[in-house]
Amino acid sequence: MRPNSTPGCHWDGSPRTAPARRPLRVAATSPSRLLRAGQCGRCPRCGNRIDLYPRADGRPIALHPAELATAHVPASCHWHLSSGIAHPHSDGSAWCRIPHAVLCPQRTPLCRICPPLKSVRRQLAVRTRRLIDTGVFTTPTAAPTSTAPDGPDCPLVRMLLGHYLADSPLEAIRCVAQTSHRTRCPRPVLAPDAPPGSWRLLPIGHRRGQLALPEQTTTVYDLSQLPHAEQRRWRIQRCPAHATTHGAAGLALAGWQIFDPLLHAKHLRTGLPYPPAHGSKEM
Template sequence: MRPHNPPTGRHWDGSPRHLPPRRSLQIATHSPSRLLRAGQTGRCRHCGNRIDWYPRSDGRPIALHPAEVPTTSVSAASRWHLSSGVAYPHDDGSRWCRIPHAALCPHQPPDPHTASTPLATLRRELSLRTRRLIDTGAFTPETHSPATAGPAGHNERPTRPVVRILLINYLAESPIDTLRCVAQTIHRDRCTHSLPAQTPGRWILLPTQPASGQLTLPDTSMAVYDLSHLPYADQLRWRAQRCTIHAATAAADLALAGWEPFDPLLHADYIRTTLPTPARHHPRAR
C-alpha cells in the first residue's frame, strides 16, 4: 500500500488551500513621492529612537516623529501634516498633527516653552528609551568627526564631500564611490550598484559662498566634486541617486536620496581647503 501525499495546494485532508496572492508595494503613477512606505522608517543617529523620513515640497527630506500628537500642544511653527506622502509645514485643520523629531530628540536642547506640555512627557519617554538602548548595547551614539583636511601628506578623501550638481552645492552622505542607488529591484530589495559611470566628476576648488549676506566665514576656497560638465540627464540621475540601470525606469525608491543642501555656516566642519590626492596604481614588480 503506497502512501498518498496530497498536492502542495491542498491541506493534509485534501481540502483546497486558498493562499492570498502575494502583493508588492507599488507607487502610483500620479504620486508626487517615489519613496515606498517600507523605506521611510529609520533610526535617529543621535538618540536611536525611531523616525519617519518624508520628502518636503521642495524635495528635501525631514525626519518626523512616527506618531501623531494633539495640535493644541504644538506651536504653529512645528505643525506638519502629510498629503500623498509629502510633508507640509502647517496643520491641515484637524485635531492631530505631526512634529519634527528634532523638537523631541533628547540630543537637542529642550524648548523652555514646552516644559509643562504633553511634549515634555513624550521627550522624557524618548530619553529613557535612549538610555535603555545604550545600557543594553543596542545603540551607540554617533560621535561627530569633522571631515577636514589632515596634516600635510595625509590628504585623504572626505567622508562627506561637497558635490556640485546643476550648479548647486550638496553635502553627500558618504564618500563618492560608496553612494548607492536608492531604487527598488525586481527582488524587492535596494539596488547595490553605485552611482559613478564611465564619465566621473572632477575635483576643483571653489570659493565658499555663505548662504546669508554676513561674512562670518573667511574668504577661502573649498574642494568640490564638480559634475557640471556632465550632460543634463546624467546630472539629474545623480541628484535622484540612481544608477545607470534605474535612471529611466519607474521603479520606486527604497530610501531617500542622501543629498543635503550645502550651507557653509552649518557645514563648516566639512569644508576642505585642499584637493584630495588621487589614488595611484603601482605596477607589480616583475
C-alpha cells in the first residue's frame, strides 16, 4: 500500500524545498575584478591548495588558504587581505595569512619557522604523498631549457606605452575569461584571425628610482602598432571572443609583470626568434 502524499511534499507532508542557486558574480567595486572561485589553485610543486591574490602593484601571490596565529608567523611573512588585495604586513589582528612558499614541502623555507609552522609543513608533505599515491598529482619533471622553440620562454611585450614580461611563451598565453559552462576559456590570446604583432630589436632604457640604467637593445614582441582596443585585449589577456563580451568575469589573474630592468635581466634576448612565432613577422 502506497502512502498518500501531496505533490511537492515528502511522505510525511513536509514541503520539499531545494536551495536556490546563486551564480557567482563580480562586485562592481571589486579592485581585482576576479571571481573568488577563480582565485583557488594548486601548487605546481606539491599539489596542495593555494589562494591567488593580486598585490597592490598587480603581481599575484600564492597564500596558504588558512589563517594562522600571528604569534607563530615571522613578521616578514605577515600578509593580510583588504578588498581582495594582498598587503605584505599585519592588519593588527591576532591572525594573518602566510605565503605558501614558506610552507611548501618541496621548497626550502624562506625564513626560520617555529614548531607550529613545521607541523603545518609536515601535514602538507603527508597530503602531497597521498595525492601522489592516488594519482591525483604527479611531481613535476625537469623542464627543458626552452619550452618554445619559436620564441623566448618569457617574452618581453610592448603595448599601451609600456613593456610587460609574460609568464609563458606567446603561443601558451591563454584567455582568462569564464565561459558559459563556468570553466576557463581554452582559446589562446594569440589568435590566428587577429592582427599580429611583430618581433623587433628595440632599445630598452629605463630609470629605476634615482638610478639611471644604460640603454640596451633586446628582443621585443611589439604590439604598439596595433589599435588601442587590440593592445588592451592583450593586456587583460582575453581572446577576441571575450574581449568584447561585457560581464565575462575572469577565472585567473593575467600573467603579465611590469618589466623591471634589474629583476628581469635574465629574460632579455638579443636575437630575433627564428622561425618567427605563429602570427608574427620578423622585422
